[in-house]
Amino acid sequence: MTVVHTLRLRISPSILARKIVCPAYVAAPFQKNDRFLFQALHAMAVLKVLRRHLKLGYRLKSIEKRGHGFRIDLSFISPSGRIRVNEVKSAKQLGEVHRIQAALYYWGEGCDEVVLSNGDVDIVLPEDYIYAVQKRAHETLQLLTQHPDIANVSFNPKPEVCRTCANAHCPFLPGNSRHSCS
DSSP: OOOOOOOOOSSOHHHHHHHHHOTTOOBOOOOHHHHHHHHHHHHHHHHHHHHHHHHTTOEEEEEEEEOSSSEEEEEEEOTTSOEEEEEEOOOSSOOHHHHHHHHHTOOSSSOSEEEEEOSSOEEEOOHHHHHHHHHHHHHHHHHHHHOHHHHTTOOOOOHHHHTTBOOTTOTTSTTSTTOOOO
16 A cells, blocks of 8 residues: 655644544543553553454564654564555444544555454555545644644544543533533
8 A cells, every 4th residue: 555645734633533523623621540440451452453363364564653753553574565554443333433533544565454443443544545544534634733723623523533522622521501412
């Protein structure tokens, strides 16, 4: 897979994925207990993905490899020599935001496929999907940098994004006027 990727992420892929869906997204702070639970669930999912891949003949290439403001959860070498990058989620259901985030982790040469995984499934992201997400990321970053006033009020209520949003001005969040994000 060859992607011309000139965009240097200034925000993490997890935040950018949500901003692609809703440019007005503001991340809610993580509570200490929630962070510990999240890390434990994520570690269990990583172990399941690792076990599944090793059973299929993949060799582990790296764990938690650092990138530009992010970490790649796992990368493997397939029995045929292809490099597979896995973004692992602890969620039982993998949503669109997860797919977008996984596609954002593709950073250039040295990767043949991007896979979104949880404890139960592996979803290989098609190249055309990765290209489309990269394009949307570039357009979103342009909006955020060139027109932040427009981005800050560009609300697009989606439950999987609203669940972790703390934008005090969003009319779709609980406690704000006109709440209807469901």
